[in-house]
Amino acid sequence: MKVLLVEDNERVTRFVVKGLQEAGHVADHADNGRDGMFLAASEPYDVIIMDRMLPGQIDGLAIIEALRKAGNRTPILILSALSDVDERIRGLKSGGDDYLTKPFAFGELLARLDALGRRAQGSGTQTSLRVGDLHVDLLSRRASRGTRTIALQPQEFKLLEYLMRHAGQVVTRTMLLENVWDYHFDPQTNVVDVHISKLRQKIESDSEPPLLRTVRNAGYMLSADE
């Protein structure tokens, strides 16, 4: 993926750019709003990471609004120290696609970038999802693995559906909380882990190869290959 980072803090920039390169992405960066705007408008990127408070006359949200007005639909992840719900809504209303509060774990950023990048490729209307021999019918709300039918609670189905839509990507606990339960807060205990292990028991019987893996310091990943 080709990623543009617009961020004025040098240390954060170095950390993110290095991390992105190690993850196999190509990363450009701009340390002020003007350059960021220029790069975003002239180069084709898969995802843009935009800091909200930037030096110079032009701030992050203004850049996003200008890009959207110009018809640029590149997914944008807003990076900000402002954590209020109202700020979040403002960010998303201006045209941002996701909002991550500073300070952040790099794993969280990477997972969200992957999700944004994949979404942009678009898959049209899907009525069923498949990962390996795990199959989910979105219309009848039924799941099965091989010939075995899996009985799922509505919440478990939602969790599985989200994981399958992001198959092959790391999905963090925060992403699950926000997208499966719509909880925009930290529930302190490891409830998400418990939900995952319950789901894992249902989709992976002893004889079947594992599908749902825990990625250390980051989250979970559903994938068929080893």
Next chain:
Amino acid sequence: MNRLLRSSAFTLAFSYVAFGIAALVLFAAPLWYAWQVTIQESRTEVLRADVQRLSEVFRREGAPGLAAFIDNRVGMQIPGERILLLTNPALHRLAGNLQEWPGGIPPEPGIYTLPVNLSGRQTHAMFVHTILPGGYNLLVGRDQTLFASLAPRFWYGLAAAVAVLSIAGALGGLMIRRAVLMRVDGIRQTVLAIVQGDWSHRLPTKTVSDELDTLSRTINAMLDQLEQLLHGVRDVSNSIAHDLRTPLAELRSRLEELVLTRPGPEEAFAEIDGAVADVDRVIRIFNALLRLAEIDTGMRRSGFVPVSAADVARQAVDFYLPAAELKGIALSYRGNGPADISGDPVLLAQAIGNLIDNALKYAADRGVISVEVQTLVGGKVWITVADDGPGIPDEEKPKVSTRFYRGDASRGTPGVGLGLTLVQSVAKVHGGVLELADNNPGLRAHMIIPAQLPGGTGALRGPALPSRSQLADTLGQLSLEVTEPPLDAADRSREARCVEYDHGVAPRAFHVPMLPDPANRLLGLCAAFFARDRQLVGAHYLCDRFRSHARPHQLDSGFVHQLTAFGK
């Protein structure tokens, strides 16, 4: 003097005196006028009666008889009581105590008042002039100066009254001023002392409550509140200092040790992992504090929507159920009805989540946690989370919801001591309270929040005010703002106004018909979404988002089929 003039007591006294004088004048002027008129009339009357009597004498005895009668009478009377003069037609004196016809009186009969020389004394007199048969002139008069002293007496009386009133007013003003100044000065002294940092002072109050006393009491109540807030802030900064310093100190020593000992890479990385965990702990405390601040300022109230507390609680129970099962704890939900309130679903979920989380931490092994949501008489929604853990001793109950307080029972358990503080803040921002009671054994935590009455009679939902629900669809690439009209079963032709904020496109508004049935309401909105070429993902997501605003809706296959049909 300048200060005296400016003082409110002086103004008060001055206006009081001025008002008194005005009242006195208003009272005295008509009196004076009436008095004057009456006296004039009665005088004339007396003179006319005299004229009558003398005319009678004239008619009986002729001019000489009358002259004799007059002379006789003049001789008998007190000097000056009556002025009498009888003249022949040529105005020559025949009898009377006036030496000659006064020049000022014309020959025509009538009533005249004029200065006259009465036996060498200059005086003011009133005369009645009558022409008797045969052209004789009869003049009957009366010395006015006899009454003249009355007028000054009246004026003196009035002046004395004004003087007394002014002095009394001024004295009263001074006394009021002294009394008020003393008390105002007391207030000033107290406030000054408080400004200088001594918060123990309070305004003096009396048992009899007058206006100033009521003011003092109000100010005292405000001071109590301020002092409490001040203590709160002080406690918070102390607690922050303590609770953030601890993990920061750990982090520091960990890093310092790493630098000093320079261990092998394996051990070093383990230490760094530990350091990252320490930082995460600090960040978590910061986030919790920021969230509390966000709630406490009441900013979130702008995002309030009609929400079913029962749904939020049920969802929270579902969310925590696997964690409870893992610990062998029976977590159950019980409720009566939807328990509609006006609130923020995210905050409510977090508060209920915190209560369940606490209960999970403290409940006994194989224990029982029950979550109940009930709408009780009096329009209150009670959200209760009860466990059978150790409970909280009565003396600790008021303290546990303060920031960073950790009860004895919580030593050694994870957490930073902000959970119940948040629950309390959330209850407060919803106009409610958090109450902690005994479950014997265990704790019963009640969030008591005003219910939203159906039909828009609730204080939070006026009939003219549309309820607002806002959602930002982050899965699809747009956000949608939906303004629902107030729920009203009678009105079946309502429309929700939706404003779509799409990337780079000007916001588009469209209307969606809404049916009273919640399930169909969702359907209507989703259908509208479909009609605008959205993916299934978007529609799904929208429905799920709407769950927290409307009744829970199972996304069964039939529903999705209907959606697809709408889409085509």
